[in-house]
Amino acid sequence: MSVQTQIHTKPQAAARTAPAVPNKMVARDVKVFYGAKQALKGINVEIQENKVLALIGPSGCGKSTFLRCLNRMNDTIENCRVEGLIALDGEDIYGKGIDAVQLRARVGMVFQKPNPFPKSIYDNIAYGPRIHGMATGREELDEVVEKSLQRAGLWNEVKDRLREPGTGLSGGQQQRLCIARAIAVSPEVILMDEPCSALDPIATAHIEELIDELRENFTIVIVTHNMQQAARVSQKTAFFHLGDMVECDDTEEIFTNPRDERTQGYITGRYG
Amino acid sequence: MQITVLVLILALLTVSGFQMGRSRAVASVGGRLVELHSVPSYHGFYVALWAGLPALFLFALWTASEGWLIMRMVMSALPDRLVAGDPQTLNLLKADILNIAHGISTGRDVDPAVTAAAAHYNSLRAISDWSLLAIGASLAVAGLAYGRQCISPDLRARNRVERVVNIGLVICSMVAILTTIGIVLSLLFEALRFFSVVSPIDFLLGTHWSPQMAMRADQVGSSGSFGVIPLFTGTLLITAIAMIVAVPVGLMSAIYMSEYANPNVRTWLKPILEILAGIPTVVYGFFAALTMAPFVRSIGHSIGLDVSSESALSAGIVMGVMIIPFVSSLSDDVINAVPQALRDGSYGLGATKSETIRQVVIPAALPGIVAAIMLAVSRAIGETMIVTMASGLTANLTANPLDAVTTVTTQIATLLVGDQEFDSPKTLSAFGLGLVLFVVTLSLNMVALRVVQKYREKYD
Numbered sequence: 105m106s107v108q109t110q111i112h113t114k115p116q117a118a119a120r121t122a123p124a125v126p127n128k129m130v131a132r133d134v135k136v137f138y139g140a141k142q143a144l145k146g147i148n149v150e151i152q153e154n155k156v157l158a159l160i161g162p163s164g165c166g167k168s169t170f171l172r173c174l175n176r177m178n179d180t181i182e183n184c185r186v187e188g189l190i191a192l193d194g195e196d197i198y199g200k201g202i203d204a205v206q207l208r209a210r211v212g213m214v215f216q217k218p219n220p221f222p223k224s225i226y227d228n229i230a231y232g233p234r235i236h237g238m239a240t241g242r243e244e245l246d247e248v249v250e251k252s253l254q255r256a257g258l259w260n261e262v263k264d265r266l267r268e269p270g271t272g273l274s275g276g277q278q279q280r281l282c283i284a285r286a287i288a289v290s291p292e293v294i295l296m297d298e299p300c301s302a303l304d305p306i307a308t309a310h311i312e313e314l315i316d317e318l319r320e321n322f323t324i325v326i327v328t329h330n331m332q333q334a335a336r337v338s339q340k341t342a343f344f345h346l347g348d349m350v351e352c353d354d355t356e357e358i359f360t361n362p363r364d365e366r367t368q369g370y371i372t373g374r375y376g
Numbered sequence: 377m378q379i380t381v382l383v384l385i386l387a388l389l390t391v392s393g394f395q396m397g398r399s400r401a402v403a404s405v406g407g408r409l410v411e412l413h414s415v416p417s418y419h420g421f422y423v424a425l426w427a428g429l430p431a432l433f434l435f436a437l438w439t440a441s442e443g444w445l446i447m448r449m450v451m452s453a454l455p456d457r458l459v460a461g462d463p464q465t466l467n468l469l470k471a472d473i474l475n476i477a478h479g480i481s482t483g484r485d486v487d488p489a490v491t492a493a494a495a496h497y498n499s500l501r502a503i504s505d506w507s508l509l510a511i512g513a514s515l516a517v518a519g520l521a522y523g524r525q526c527i528s529p530d531l532r533a534r535n536r537v538e539r540v541v542n543i544g545l546v547i548c549s550m551v552a553i554l555t556t557i558g559i560v561l562s563l564l565f566e567a568l569r570f571f572s573v574v575s576p577i578d579f580l581l582g583t584h585w586s587p588q589m590a591m592r593a594d595q596v597g598s599s600g601s602f603g604v605i606p607l608f609t610g611t612l613l614i615t616a617i618a619m620i621v622a623v624p625v626g627l628m629s630a631i632y633m634s635e636y637a638n639p640n641v642r643t644w645l646k647p648i649l650e651i652l653a654g655i656p657t658v659v660y661g662f663f664a665a666l667t668m669a670p671f672v673r674s675i676g677h678s679i680g681l682d683v684s685s686e687s688a689l690s691a692g693i694v695m696g697v698m699i700i701p702f703v704s705s706l707s708d709d710v711i712n713a714v715p716q717a718l719r720d721g722s723y724g725l726g727a728t729k730s731e732t733i734r735q736v737v738i739p740a741a742l743p744g745i746v747a748a749i750m751l752a753v754s755r756a757i758g759e760t761m762i763v764t765m766a767s768g769l770t771a772n773l774t775a776n777p778l779d780a781v782t783t784v785t786t787q788i789a790t791l792l793v794g795d796q797e798f799d800s801p802k803t804l805s806a807f808g809l810g811l812v813l814f815v816v817t818l819s820l821n822m823v824a825l826r827v828v829q830k831y832r833e834k835y836d
Contacts, residue, residue: 208726209726235726
């Protein structure tokens with residue numbers, strides 16, 4: 105059975121919630137093991153194009169693990185094993201013909217802690233386009249850098265200090281720099297692993313606004329511990345619990361009318 | 377004998393002082409330890425310090441001044457005809473008295489006054505030793521009694537003991553600093569003596585090194601020229617060759633160990649590499665002289681080059697192998713210390729492993745790598761044995777790695793080997809070389825530190 109047909113034979117869940125929007129990524133029965141320990145127990149999720157999917161759940165429930173499966177970042181962890189199917193535009197990303205490096209250029213990632221490279225602001229943004237040969241000349245590269253910084257809402261703050269080290273920015277600016285860096289390679293999907301957990305409320309508000317704007321051009325998956333944040337930025341929400349995905353639905357639906365008892369318990373703050 | 381007894385008494389008193397202080401502290405609050413300001417053992421240490429420290433201080437002062445004082449008393453008791461003389465004969469006289477006092481025969485006929493002085497010296501010594509024992513022991517007992525007297529629940533024993541420990545730590549760190557200052561000063565004074573004979577300009581800018589001084593006016597082949605430039609070019613040449621070998625190999629093996637090798641390989645590879653650092657340099661010297669030099673020469677001959685049997689190249693290559701572990705082991709540590717978040721960030725943008733290493737990991741680890749390389753350079757400049765054995769003693773001014781050259785350290789070693797007169801420029805030139813070498817390595821280290829600091833500000 106080919107990957108294409110496999111996806112199309114199971115369209116029920118997606119069809120029920122949002123028939124019009126195509127699925128950018130699909131996960132089917134994804135299981136992840138770290139050595140003998142099973143971290144994910146068969147996850148099924150559809151990630152719709154140009155929408156924000158929030159992954160919520162208590163610590164250690166497997167949200168980050170699942171996120172890292174989506175661009176094969178788990179490959180860099182030793183004795184981590186992934187089973188099941190994850191498809192990007194209908195193509196199995198763990199398939200034989202797929203190079204993890206090329207995949208990550210299409211599915212970018214922003215991390216929990218801002219991790220700018222020990223380079224100038226300019227070189228931080230230009231890093232991706234340079235290694236992928238996306239800009240041929242100096243001017244083209246300048247343009248990519250400016251555009252990325254503008255889209256990340258950072259251009260006005262740093263345009264006069266592009267040559268200064270990226271590590272000299274404030275925490276919130278660093279995180280927007282990392283988002284700009286991810287945008288610069290024009291990915292199709294951006295994964296964000298608790299992007300605001302190390303930031304103050306003002307910087308967080310900036311990033312949330314930014315996420316909402318980015319939705320126009322990118323598909324976004326965000327892991328967050330902050331349920332207000334999930335409610336604010338996402339259209340879809342998936343609730344994870346102990347390695348299972350309990351439910352995945354429209355954000356409004358999850359927060360106002362959760363079907364599962366555990367979801368209700370978590371969002372009302374009874375545990376987790 | 378008396379000193380041994382004193383040490384034993386002191387040991388006994390400090391140990392019992394500790395016990396006494398502790399039990400007295402416990403007794404002073406009737407066993408309710410919470411009422412004590414400090415834990416009982418601090419009271420114990422407090423009394424022990426009072427018992428031991430003043431006596432030890434006296435002991436140190438006494439032994440430092442004793443010899444000088446006794447000798448002064450002996451000399452002043454000598455008849456005038458012996459004391460009247462220039463300082464050198466006086467020194468000789470003092471040495472004679474000491475030798476006779478210690479029962480060593482001088483091998484000459486000795487003035488009866490000198491023999492009497494030696495007996496006088498011995499008796500004074502005995503008095504001094506006994507009085508040291510008596511005063512030291514009573515001081516220890518008095519200290520013990522005073523310390524014990526001070527014990528009360530409110531005594532801030534911990535703070536006081538810790539202050540003493542603090543002073544002890546400062547003294548320990550001063551030892552290294554004072555030793556360095558002492559070395560520099562001794563180097564400096566001997567070097568100044570040398571520079572009073574040979575002008576510093578001739579020394580620093582001369583291009584001919586031949587430190588043989590003529591003993592007679594008509595002696596042939598003893599020009600006595602002291603130009604250090606050939607020595608420094610030789611040092612630089614060999615160091616450069618060593619670094620050309622060590623830096624790429626060391627850095628690449630560090631990258632392999634930290635980024636590519638799986639942990640199992642790494643656990644046995646790294647210790648093996650570090651064994652290289654444990655091989656004595658003399659053994660490297662054998663290898664360079666007996667294996668590497670003939671090998672380099674035969675290769676050179678087979679491609680039609682004229683290679684001397686002692687070449688800078690063979691010494692430099694072996695020296696490079698010797699310092700590989702410095703570069704690789706230290707670089708491996710700094711590369712490992714680069715946060716995983718940076719690597720993840722790079723992988724997350726679709727960078728390959730090699731792109732990540734070249735453009736993110738290495739730049740982030742650069743300060744540490746520079747420090748490792750600088751350490752290796754100082755090691756290479758200071759290395760003596762390999763060059764002595766494999767590259768010879770000929771001070772050629774050349775940039776050709778196939779020629780024999782010599783280095784500063786090798787020359788220092790040869791200048792000071794064997795019986796030397798310590799007033800000839802030949803011997804003193806070793807101190808001049810040492811001083812210049814010291815200045816060079818010091819400035820190198822300072823430059824390295826500045827480089828490291830500059831990058832650290834930028835990258836952390």
